[in-house]
Amino acid sequence: MKKRILALVLALVMVFALCACSGGGKSAAVTVTVVHGDGSTKDFNIKTDKEMLGEALTDEKLIDGEDGPYGLFVKTVDGETADDAAQEWWCLTKGGGTVNTGIDSTPVEDGAAYELTLMTGWEET
Secondary structure: OHHHHHHHHHHHHHHHHHHHHHOOOOOEEEEEEEEOOOOOEEEEEEEEOOOEHHHHHHHOOOEEEEEEOOEEEEEEEOOEEOOHHHOEEEEEEEOOEEOOOOHHHOEOOOOOEEEEEEEEOOOOO
């Protein structure tokens, strides 16, 4: 009888350990709308356990860029590369509003809607 109880306890411990290891990060689902230079849009529904948006979108191979002093500088989104000579750049917004962080420091929020829009022209300060 003691052996059965001990075996049951060990089995339960192993199940809990496996669940804890496989569920380390919380999963989130976000929508990313890409607005291309020609005005066309494409929606991506992404499920991730990453904490920051840049890492989640890089893992999905949706974005690519160059590492800079403020994190990833997004150059390519959904296969379209911004042309520096034409003053093109990718603008990140959330729910249509301004995001005051870089893509690498923007937290993933479950259920959030983000947009990446190809913009033309540098703002003068």
